[in-house]
Amino acid sequence: MPPSDRIRDHAGQGATTVAAHRARRRLRADQARQLADLLRHQILTGGFTDDTLPHESTLATDYRASRNTVRLALDLLRAEGLVDRLPGVGTVVVAQKYPHGLDRLMGLAETLHEHGTVTNEVRTMGPAPAPAPVAERLQVTPGTDVLYIERLRRLNGLPLSLDLTYIPLDIGTALLGADLENTDVFRLLETITGQRLGHAEITLEAVNADTHSAAVLEAPRGAAVLMLERLTHLADGRPVDLEFIRFRGDRITMSGLLHRSL
Amino acid sequence: MPPSDRIRDHAGQGATTVAAHRARRRLRADQARQLADLLRHQILTGGFTDDTLPHESTLATDYRASRNTVRLALDLLRAEGLVDRLPGVGTVVVAQKYPHGLDRLMGLAETLHEHGTVTNEVRTMGPAPAPAPVAERLQVTPGTDVLYIERLRRLNGLPLSLDLTYIPLDIGTALLGADLENTDVFRLLETITGQRLGHAEITLEAVNADTHSAAVLEAPRGAAVLMLERLTHLADGRPVDLEFIRFRGDRITMSGLLHRSL
Numbered sequence: 001m002p003p004s005d006r007i008r009d010h011a012g013q014g015a016t017t018v019a020a021h022r023a024r025r026r027l028r029a030d031q032a033r034q035l036a037d038l039l040r041h042q043i044l045t046g047g048f049t050d051d052t053l054p055h056e057s058t059l060a061t062d063y064r065a066s067r068n069t070v071r072l073a074l075d076l077l078r079a080e081g082l083v084d085r086l087p088g089v090g091t092v093v094v095a096q097k098y099p100h101g102l103d104r105l106m107g108l109a110e111t112l113h114e115h116g117t118v119t120n121e122v123r124t125m126g127p128a129p130a131p132a133p134v135a136e137r138l139q140v141t142p143g144t145d146v147l148y149i150e151r152l153r154r155l156n157g158l159p160l161s162l163d164l165t166y167i168p169l170d171i172g173t174a175l176l177g178a179d180l181e182n183t184d185v186f187r188l189l190e191t192i193t194g195q196r197l198g199h200a201e202i203t204l205e206a207v208n209a210d211t212h213s214a215a216v217l218e219a220p221r222g223a224a225v226l227m228l229e230r231l232t233h234l235a236d237g238r239p240v241d242l243e244f245i246r247f248r249g250d251r252i253t254m255s256g257l258l259h260r261s262l
Numbered sequence: 263m264p265p266s267d268r269i270r271d272h273a274g275q276g277a278t279t280v281a282a283h284r285a286r287r288r289l290r291a292d293q294a295r296q297l298a299d300l301l302r303h304q305i306l307t308g309g310f311t312d313d314t315l316p317h318e319s320t321l322a323t324d325y326r327a328s329r330n331t332v333r334l335a336l337d338l339l340r341a342e343g344l345v346d347r348l349p350g351v352g353t354v355v356v357a358q359k360y361p362h363g364l365d366r367l368m369g370l371a372e373t374l375h376e377h378g379t380v381t382n383e384v385r386t387m388g389p390a391p392a393p394a395p396v397a398e399r400l401q402v403t404p405g406t407d408v409l410y411i412e413r414l415r416r417l418n419g420l421p422l423s424l425d426l427t428y429i430p431l432d433i434g435t436a437l438l439g440a441d442l443e444n445t446d447v448f449r450l451l452e453t454i455t456g457q458r459l460g461h462a463e464i465t466l467e468a469v470n471a472d473t474h475s476a477a478v479l480e481a482p483r484g485a486a487v488l489m490l491e492r493l494t495h496l497a498d499g500r501p502v503d504l505e506f507i508r509f510r511g512d513r514i515t516m517s518g519l520l521h522r523s524l
Contacts, residue, residue: 029474030386030412034426037506038395041491044465047395063393076472097467102364105520124292131325133300133309150292164296197522203306205359206468206488206511210338212291224486224511226468229303235522244299249468249486258367260459260497 032072035063039073043082043093044253051093053083081250095250098155102256105200105232107184108153108161116156120181123216124150127169134166137231138239147172151180152216159217160251164244171240186232189240197240200232204254209246217248224249294334297325301335305344305355306515313355315345343512357512360417364518367462367494369446370415370423378418382443385478386412389431396428399493400501409434413442414478421479422513426506433502448494451502460497466490466516471508479510486511 039059042048053059059070074091077083084094101111109118127145135142149165165185167175174192175185190196205227214221225246232241301321304310315321321332336353339345346356363373371380389407397404411427427447429437436454437447452458467489476483487508494503 026474033472033475034410034412037426037491038393042395064391079472080469099465102464102466102518102520105522129326131300133304148296150296164299199519199521202364202518202520203361204364204466204488204516205514206486206509207342208470208484208486208511210295210341212288213295222470222484224468224470226466226488229299247468249470252467254466256364256464257461258364258464259461260367 028069028072031065031069032076035059035065035069035073036076038063039077040082043077043095044097048093052089053091053093055090097251097253098160099253099255100247102254105186105197107186108155109184110186112155118160118184119154119157121152121154122149122180123152124148125176125180127172130166134242137242138166138168140168145169147175149175149180149185155251158251159219159248161245161247162213162216163246166242168240185241189232189234193234193240196235198233198235198237200230203229205229206249207246213246217246219248219250226252226254290331290334293327293331294338297321297327297331297335298338300325301339302344305339305357306359310355314351315353315355317352359513359515360422361515361517362509364516367448367459369448371444371446372448374417380422380446381416381419383414383416384411384442385414386410387438387442389434392428396504399504400428400430402430407431409437411437411442411447417513420513421481421510423507423509424475424478425508428504430502447503451494451496455496455502458497459502460495460499462492462494464490464492468511469508475508479508481510481512488514488516 039053054062056067056070059065060067063070074083074085078085082093082095083091085091098112098115112118126148128148129143130138130140130146132142134146135144138146140146146169147167149167151163151165152159153161153163171189171192175188178188186197207225207227208222209217209219209225211221213225214223226249228243228245228247230243230245231239232243233239301315316324318329318332321327322329325332336345336347340347344355344357345353347353360374360377374380388410390410391405392400392402392408394404396408397406400408402408408431409429411429413425413427414421415423415425433451433454437450440450448459469487469489470484471479471481471487473483475487476485488511490505490507490509492505492507493501494505495501
């Protein structure tokens with residue numbers, strides 16, 4: 001065998017070993033993710049008695065996984081802030097995510113009423129000239145004043161979302177004196193207009209929070225945020241409420257039902 | 263004035279200056295976020311001609327914002343990977359987010375057919391004993407085999423999502439020989455069972471990608487991921503497809519219509 005072939009051969013063997021090592025590591029990571037997703041579901045739906053996860057060895061048996069995979073899966077859930085390991089107790093659920101309905105158009109206090117009290121810190125409120133994209137969507141003349149509101153919303157005192165809201169001024173003026181700290185804008189809009197809300201176009205995205213938004217939400221820098229853009233119309237079709245909402249990803253889930261046929 | 267009071271007085275003034283400085287910085291950051299959200303909507307809906315944003319001074323005039331605020335807003339959008347600054351050209355849109363329908367139950371290729379071709383890299387596929395939470399939701403006996411599939415899904419070659427799928431084996435077996443690389447599981451399920459799909463329970467969350475998932479999706483570590491858990495039923499009600507899907511947050515939006523009354 002010529003020397004060059006021997007070298008190639010050795011290199012090949014080295015590559016195989018590295019490849020095999022990588023494959024094992026990849027397999028372990030894949031299995032950990034798979035297990036973490038199953039545990040995540042149980043965590044979010046309150047499936048563990050006393051919010052305590054079974055012992056690692058029990059999980060390993062139940063899920064036919066190695067102890068190593070179980071530990072990696074728990075590490076993933078801990079990194080997400082869903083569980084924590086308490087010495088002498090085991091792995092406990094530490095985060096609660098609240099389910100925001102995705103089937104019906106509802107305000108935050110309305111959709112979370114079973115889970116506690118929503119309070120709103122009004123950070124900014126007042127008339128401001130509508131920029132073109134706001135004017136267009138709210139069907140007002142660009143540059144005319146609309147009501148701009150910025151609220152930090154809390155559930156049982158914990159920051160949940162940061163909401164930026166634009167409302168046509170003829171309706172918005174009546175909001176200026178309203179109890180925005182304790183009432184959903186949706187409810188106030190229905191009271192003011194004497195009309196039910198009709199529908200809303202929504203868009204959901206996952207984004208990393210910028211430094212300032214993260215600070216306001218008391219979340220780590222770069223934390224995943226569920227971003228909701230929503231244009232809400234009255235029952236008669238008039239658009240009355242344009243919102244940009246950043247939900248803390250670790251505190252909210254959106255749940256709903258989809259049908260195959262419309 | 264006794265010395266202690268003078269000191270206190272100075273400290274007080276210092277605090278006021280710091281507070282005023284903080285307030286200004288907070289205001290600027292709030293205004294930048296507000297502007298960024300408006301620009302984001304236009305970016306996502308293709309509202310800028312040639313995918314190029316107007317000059318900073320034009321944006322400043324249009325949005326009655328300071329140049330400083332405009333720059334901060336563009337920084338936020340750049341940090342999210344939505345725009346980039348090209349010397350001599352200006353600020354251009356560099357990311358495209360694809361709209362996933364949230365109104366009807368649809369497979370990925372189906373919902374994105376206008377935007378290009380979906381291909382699926384099957385990373386893992388085979389029968390595996392159903393863990394209790396999977397068995398319960400798919401209504402099979404715990405420990406009986408279900409088909410497990412792991413796919414990396416791409417649109418026009420770009421990684422879009424990582425899907426973990428569980429399917430009862432009586433249906434799953436027929437999937438083993440199917441063209442999973444080019445066909446939605448939804449479509450295959452309807453072909454195999456000779457039945458339309460009926461409905462699905464979905465849950466959406468925003469999470470930070472773990473290191474391994476980020477690597478598979480070719481996204482930065484900690485990137486925001488839109489996580490979709492979906493249990494799909496046949497038209498006759500039988501649950502046939504449990505999925506855990508991680509969408510790259512910078513490539514997918516979910517859009518739909520909500521109604522106030524059901």
